[in-house]
Amino acid sequence: APTSVTLPAGATNCTNGQPVAGSFTQSATGSSVTSCGFAEAVRKAYAESAATNVSRSSRSVVATSPVTGRTYTMNCVADGQLVTCTGGENAVVYIY
Numbered sequence: 359a360p361t362s363v364t365l366p367a368g369a370t371n372c373t374n375g376q377p378v379a380g381s382f383t384q385s386a387t388g389s390s391v392t393s394c395g396f397a398e399a400v401r402k403a404y405a406e407s408a409a410t411n412v413s414r415s416s417r418s419v420v421a422t423s424p425v426t427g428r429t430y431t432m433n434c435v436a437d438g439q440l441v442t443c444t445g446g447e448n449a450v451v452y453i454y
Contacts, residue, residue, distance in 0.1 A: 363454040388450030395424040
């Protein structure tokens, strides 16, 4: 079951994603230029990297936007149960 996380003001929860086993099953967008499709791609990349990187410290992931078709590097920082990823062209993604 998803952990109760308080999203930052202005965040939009993305509820149509396919769950990934592990801790990171939900995503949200944090900027108007970020699509839920991209947020889900970042979440999946982060969750997959978590399987090989047990540290919850900062790390970068690469994800492809289904909207632009372009690949972007996102820099992710964990703060408790919430991970904030920023990068691309002003994209902000929350993973929890």
